[in-house]
Amino acid sequence: MSDEKPSLSSDVMLRRLRADDAANFKAIRLxxxxxxxxxxxxxxxFDNELDVTWFAGRLEESHVLGAFRAGVLAGTAGFSVQHGPKNAHKGRVWGMYVQSRARRLGIGRLLVSALLDVARARLEIVQLTVVTTNxxxxxxxDSLGFVEFGMEPKASKLGDHYYDEAHMMLDFGRKPDAF
Structure with a gap:
């Protein structure tokens, strides 16, 4: 997906978010x-204390897509290439979120599919983590071809409750049944 050509599917437009989208990005993240x-x-x-310029920097250093409905940011998903020569063949999907009123419209699928199109041109593997109860x-x-390759117990803690996370990956060079 080119930065200059927004993707349109029914009433949803996808485009890469830039520094001037930082205030909207911070708002949807909060x-x-x-x-x-x-x-x-x-x-x-923690995120509420961060200045909008921090979010602008995050948008410039990563590939973050926004899904807009009627001109309003309704969902986001980010993607970044891992650092270092031994890890530069891998990327990570992060910050996937679709507002509750925009769910069940295929926006999440549009966002992740568009990120995968960008990643496929540059990388071999895309990874993500997801809370196991989600x-x-x-x-x-799963439907996009990601496979689970591990589970991290107590990956995060909120208050007194722990959340396990599944580690998933999509290897562009392998068939899903090869794992």
Whole structure:
């Protein structure tokens, strides 16, 4: 997907977010952290303290797509290439979120599929983690060809509750049944 050609599917437009989208990106991220604090790796309190310029930097250093409905940011998903010569063949999907009122419209699939199109041109492997109780996200990733290669018990802790995370990957050079 080119940065200059937004993707349009029914009433959803996808485009890469840039520094000037930082305020909207921060707002949807804070919404996600309030709505589903167990699903993302940060907390509302921590991200709320970050300046908008921090979010602008994050948008410039990663490939973050936004899904817009009627001009309003309704979902995001990020992708970054791992650092270092031994890891540069891998990328990571992060920060996947679709507002509750925009769910069940295929926006999550559009976002991840578009990220995979970008990754496929540059990488061999894309990885992600997902909280094991997040069944809708797991079904989506399974349907896109991701396979689970491990599980991290107590990967995150919110209050007194622990959350396990499944580690998943999509190897562009292998068939899913090869694992």
């Amino acid at each position: 919404e996600a952290l309030q709505a589903s604090p167990e699903l993302l790796g940060s907390t509302f309190e 069944q809708p996200a797991r079904r989506l990733y």
